[in-house]
Amino acid sequence: MARKTNPGGSSDGADIVVIRKYANRRLYDTRRSAYVTLDDLARMVREEVRFVVEDARTHDDLTRQVLMHVLYEQESRGEPVLPAAFLRRLIGIHGRGAASPGDLEASLARPGPRPTPAADEMQGSLAEIRQQMDEMRARLDRLAPTEARPR
Known part of the structure; x- marks a missing residue:
C-alpha cells in the first residue's frame, strides 16, 4: 500500500505543490x-x-x-529517456534486494564515491548508475528550453 502524503512535512520549509489524481485519471494542481x-x-x-x-x-x-508514467509517455513518443542497460541493471539490483529506493536516492544526492549498505557488490553497480544518471541529466538539460532552466 502506498504511504500517505505529508506535503507540509518538508524539513527545509519549501512549498510543495499538491497534485491530486482523480479516479478518472485527471491530475489537478x-x-x-x-x-x-x-x-x-x-x-x-x-x-x-x-x-x-x-x-x-x-x-x-x-x-x-x-x-x-511521465517517463513511459516520453519513451512512447520516441524520446529515449533511460538506456536499456540502465533499466536492466536497476531491475537486477532491485530483484536481488541489493538496494532500496532510499539507497539509490542517497547515492544520487551525494557527489563522489560513497559507501552503500549493500557492500562491495553495489559499488560497481552504483558507479555505473551514477554515470548514466549524469548522462541523462545532461541530456535533459539539452532538451529543456533555455528560459525554463533554473538560474
Whole structure:
C-alpha cells in the first residue's frame, strides 16, 4: 500500500505543490486550481518545482508511479529517456534486494564515491548508475528550453 502524503512535512520549509489524481485519471494542481497533464508535470520537474501526487480520495502518495508514467509517455513518443542497460541493471539490483529506493536516492544526492549498505557488490553497480544518471541529466538539460532552466 502506498504511504500517505505529508506535503507540509518538508524539513527545509519549501512549498510543495499538491497534485491530486482523480479516479478518472485527471491530475489537478491545487496551487493553480487547474488540471494539468503529464507534460506539465515533466515541465515542473525540469523547473525544479517540488510536488507530490496524491490520490484524491485516499490521499495515498502516487508521486513515484506518476513520475514513472511521465517517463513511459516520453519513451512512447520516441524520446529515449533511460538506456536499456540502465533499466536492466536497476531491475537486477532491485530483484536481488541489493538496494532500496532510499539507497539509490542517497547515492544520487551525494557527489563522489560513497559507501552503500549493500557492500562491495553495489559499488560497481552504483558507479555505473551514477554515470548514466549524469548522462541523462545532461541530456535533459539539452532538451529543456533555455528560459525554463533554473538560474
